[in-house]
Amino acid sequence: MVKMKTMDNGLCVVGEENSFVRSVALGIWIKNGSIDENKNNNGISHFIEHMMFKGTKNRTAKNIADEMSEVGGRINAFTGKEYMCYYAHTLDNHIDVALDVLSDMILNSGMKDEDMKKEKGVIIEEINMYEDSPEEIVHDLIQEESWSGSTLGYNILGTKELVNNFTKKDIEEYMSKHYIPENIVISVVGKFDFDEMFDKISEKFSVLKKKNRVERIGKLNYKKCFVTKDKDIEQVHLCMSFPSIPYNSDEIYILSILNTILGGGINSRLFQSIREEKGLAYSIYSYVETYNIAGMLNIYAATNPTQIEPVILGVMEEINLLLEKGIDEKELNQTKEQLKSNLIIGFENMNSRMSSYGKTKLMIDRIKSQDEMIEGINAVNLDSFMNFAKKTFNYNEMSTALVGRHKDIDIERIKNLCTR
Structure with missing residues (x-):
């Protein structure tokens, strides 16, 4: 049975206990993607996702990778047009490590200037790789034109010029609007105790203060192209x-x-x-x-x-x-x-x-x-x-x-x- 409980700040936790397995999958889902961007910051959601793995105030990027490897766990993330997710999969006795690492990434990201500079280079290479993939280009091309005039048509990666111009202030301002409790669902499935896990998540994420959600576009006009x-x-x-x-x-x-x-x-x-x-x-x-x-x-x-x-x-x-x-x-x-x-x-x-x-x-x-x-x-x-x-x-x-x-x-x- 799927259980659900909402923290006082609006963050929702959903979970399903499965005693027949020995692992736990945990995902932090955020209602944020390229649809929430504008012409001056297109690509910032994806850039933030990358920066989350570059270290926190408590861990280096290598610490993040090492801590998950030491317990045989997997950690990753992705960005879409309407949502993004940071997730981990571990054995049941190591789920606390996964929660600690993921929550630290979300709540205490370092966003150091030297790391931002390096990651801009990485993403520009990702854009170069994308430009060498005509199959990807043709899919995005029809999206951009069909939903032109709407942020739904935006490319998730953004452009080289925009990525190069992102600043720490841009990221902090953007995250303060979108990385808010009402935009977050934490999903947990596997061998764990839901009430225990809810208390642990609450302890980590209660520092996030309740804010009014930024409204998305509510209407869209398709354009034949x-x-x-x-x-x-x-x-x-x-x-x-x-x-x-x-x-x-x-x-x-x-x-x-x-x-x-x-x-x-x-x-x-x-x-x-x-x-x-x-x-x-x-x-x-x-x-x-x-x-x-x-x-x-x-x-x-x-x-x-x-x-x-x-x-x-x-x-x-x-x-x-x-x-x-x-x-x-x-x-x-x-x-x-x-x-x-x-x-x-x-x-x-x-x-x-x-x-x-x-x-x-x-x-x-x-x-x-x-x-x-x-x-x-x-x-x-x-x-x-x-x-x-x-x-x-x-x-x-x-x-x-x-x-x-x-x-x-x-x-x-x-x-x-x-x-x-």
Whole structure:
């Protein structure tokens, strides 16, 4: 059973005790990401995440790494568009070490000038690595253009120029607005005692004072786009996107089934048609991105410039076939079983459970249980699936992004094909 308790300052702790394991996963989830930034500090959330590992007033960066290694634990973090997480996984008898290290990082970060200078260099190299990855670029390109005018379109890494200009004052001011108790959920799953853990967390985090939360954008306008980037590479990287539903929509399970059938694996329609039958692309798949106020269903492919038009036409052909002929009960039930299997097997991992509880509590202010998700998948029928598919695949709303050598592509011809 998942337990939940809120500290006096507003910080929420969720947890699930599991006596059948010998480990504990602990995550500090913060409602902060690139969506909370502006044009002058884009990338600061990700920069702060990096700086948390550079040492505290009590520990050096090496101390942080050594203390976790000495107990055989793992520690890491990530930054997204709407949230970030600092997390650790240890044996149950070492969870106090993980809590002490993570809380020290969040509450007592050193933010030394020399460390900031070094980490700016590291992140600039990360940006350079990103710029060498056309698959990453094409995904971000379509996001930036489709949500242009909104911070949802911001790149999580920011730019080299902005990163170079961050100061300690910038970080302190930003953290004082966003690293506040009302924006934090601490999720713990594994072999531990919830009441004991709540008391230990309270002892660490009671120093955070209650503050008013900074309101996020509450509305978003999708903008259909056709965007290209000239890059000297052998293949063309393509992304075709349709606006879809937000994370908390009742139709989220229909979207998952649609994505799985279309391009979610090697037995999907796009993989079997475009790669296996026609041999037009080595890499092709679909994926979904859902946020609190918006969502997208995306189709990605990488192919030879001479094959880009047949790939686009092949994708449209598969979409049209799905809309015209639909799916049968066998394909629907097979996909449901696939999703339920992935969900159940994933929930056998303590990190997965910790992440699910922390994310859902942080983003929609409640816990989505495994049973609720299975019921949602089971509730999808042929009629609801087809109604959703017809609503989603509207070519008048489709956005397209291409990354590759412009001289190898008939841009206008492709644009006319995608914006008809």
